[in-house]
Amino acid sequence: MRDEDRPLTRNIRPGEPPLDRAGYEEAGGYRALKAVIGRRDPGELLDIVKDSGLRGRGGAGFPTGMKWGFIPMGPDAPKQKYLIVNADEMEPGTFKDRFLLEGDPHQMVEAAIVAAWIIQASDVYIFVRDAYRRATDLLRAALAEAREAGYLGRNILGSGYELEVHLHTSAGRYICGEETALINALEGKRAVPRQKPPFPQSSGLWGRPSVVNNVETLYNIPHIVLRGAEWYRGLGKGADGGTKLFGASGRVKRKGPWELPMGTPLRELLEAHAGGMHDGHGFRGLLPGGASTGFLVDEHLDLPMDFDPIQNAGSRLGTGALIVLDDRTSLMGMLRNLEHFFARESCGWCTPCRDGLPWVERILAAFAAGRGTAEELDILEMHTRFCGMGKTFCAHAPGAIMPLETALKYFRDDFERGLTRAA
């Protein structure tokens, strides 16, 4: 793809250190910042983001412009408003935010400042997982360079706009990626999710209006404000605009990540970009967007990787990280591994998740060993209902149960084979 068709990654040269400020500016960086801070009306910029059709890349696909539209604006709005960057990336199978942060940290800084201007935030908090030490160091250096250049702090480029950017490094826990848990974590509380409503946009960090966005979502912003909504929509192949980072893991020949148009067919990802399966391995199914998404199988391979078609097929686009199951890996072992992860990472707040997931894991272990019972099969079905959307405090449990629920649908034979054989 041509550089201008891959705005998110065009500066990234894997294996080489990322561009410093001078290099980034030479490549056209900080142009959006200079064009908008103090010069363009936030409301007008918000309309561009809304028109672009950008949907959140953290997994849920919520329209970004609409989310920002709930932030109180104008002279009567609270002075303290927060933009929170979610760089907790811990969804198994996913390595896109790491790639972006390590590959082009200045783009993160510019994106955060431009986004903050649009919602007129007073502070940005970048929440980075502890394991991303290299990304943290690079961000710290980029922030220092940006400050030196007058791009953040008091009176940015003489505009009168003041913005502080804070870097928070976490200490490792998947649930911190859930936006309200993340807010509790930033406040120094135990990072359990909060009740919604109120939504963070009205009452978030320290009760102030706050927006939580994924790293990749924000990387789009400078390009959208510079080049417009129409250009952005045109990058996508189908209903959703823009490009997206996709990746693959499992027994495929190549892993990525690749920046490709939204709406790229699943088959093209799997066969052209991932290069198909390793020799001697056949394709059985895949999770299209990380561990918390449902299985798709052969019949789905011609679907476009857009939010709605994947959702309508009973899964979720999620993070766009394909986890590919081959015909020589045990499905039951894979499910057990997934539910072990979700059980361990449950925050423990509500019963279907805290008690249900370890139960599911134990049953799957029995099936993996060929010692399952018909009654346990019913119990698995029961948990798919107990952990369904709306039954728990946050979306952890519904995500956790999706691979199991869809495996019960597409791979029934594996469960039958896991039953104890009557002598």
Add this chain to the structure above:
Amino acid sequence: MLTAEERDVITGLLGHYTDPRAAVVEALKVVQEHRRWVPDEALPEVGALLGLSAHDVDAVATFYNLIFRQPVGRHVILVCDSVSCWMLGYEDIATALKRRLGIGFGETTPDDRFTLLPICCLGACDKAPAMLIDFELYGDLTPERLDAALGHYA
């Protein structure tokens, strides 16, 4: 029990926060940097510096995977046990590590050199199977390559 230096560093953090409570993870990391782990006796003292009860500090300290509440060795090995690594040989890596070190998960070698812990996805699934030693990433692991990695740590 906190040393003067630990107190100074923690107090120094507070200037960066409007609410001292928000510094709690960072403060726990200060303690951990100085003594590798966070003993129970540190909790009330960290709390006193931040205006929190020992219980509040403990509620945070016990929540995170990477705040260690038991002594660890000089080097901590974190092996990814999530799905993409599992599919590409996590179990062989874990077995080889346990055999090489003579310990299981959650344990420390008698010479205090290594502690072995499982961890969830490191965002390095393109290099699966993967692990961190003292936060340095090792990917595309094979049992044969483990020795070279371990050899860097005395």
